[in-house]
Amino acid sequence: MRGWLETGNPDYVVDFGDAAQPGLNVYLNNYRTQLLHCLDRAFPHTRTWLGSDRFHAGARCHIMAQPPVAWTLDAYPVSFAAEVGTLFPDDLVAHELAELELALSDAQTAADRLPLSRDMFTHLDWEQVSLTHASGGQVLRHTSNAAEIWSALSRAEISPVPKTAKAPIDILVWRSDWAPCFRIVDADEAEIFMQMNPALRFVDICAQLEQKHGEEAGIARAGLLLARWADDEAVSVSAT
Structure with missing residues (x-):
């Protein structure tokens, strides 16, 4: 199931049978949507700068390439911020906008x-x-x-x-x-x-x-x- 969620590769769920496909698609959509919302919340100004369509396209590419590895979604924006420059190589400031937004978010939740x-x-x-x-x-x-x-x-x-x-x-x-x-x-x-x-x-x-x-x-x-x-x-x- 984890392999299916992270990659969408049907080979991972072939043993579930065709009847399970609609339910699996729901799980896959919910998984990806949750990660997309996580990145939306973490980088609102980066999204505004790039435009929602372009930002979401890059975010989806990242979600497929780098699934979460930490126990909390709070850690997921770190990997996206590190890849913004690669996802949008023609944009002069996007990766630094994302870096600044991540740093401000980290400051908000840092230890007192x-x-x-x-x-x-x-x-x-x-x-x-x-x-x-x-x-x-x-x-x-x-x-x-x-x-x-x-x-x-x-x-x-x-x-x-x-x-x-x-x-x-x-x-x-x-x-x-x-x-x-x-x-x-x-x-x-x-x-x-x-x-x-x-x-x-x-x-x-x-x-x-x-x-x-x-x-x-x-x-x-x-x-x-x-x-x-x-x-x-x-x-x-x-x-x-």
């Missing part, structure tokens, strides 16, 4: 982490503190204006023309106050956030910024970033 706040500043030993990502935090590196297009789609506005970025765009994704969010980060922040797995000492952050900008400017930069991270709830104090 207490975010750093300004109230904590005076109570922490900054010589010892290590910082890590807030709930669902990760950095995406894009080569197109997919994030700008996602924002326009989320506001039901006319999307900008897709284009390749002059330089890679680093995007921080995390959850703040129960809402998944993202913003573009500059080179300083991207380098720091990419080192926060599992955690990065604040004194090492300061040392990096001092080396890049000089002692006075580096310390000032560290203070500005720390304040912004606290206001955005973008980092957490590591427990290790």
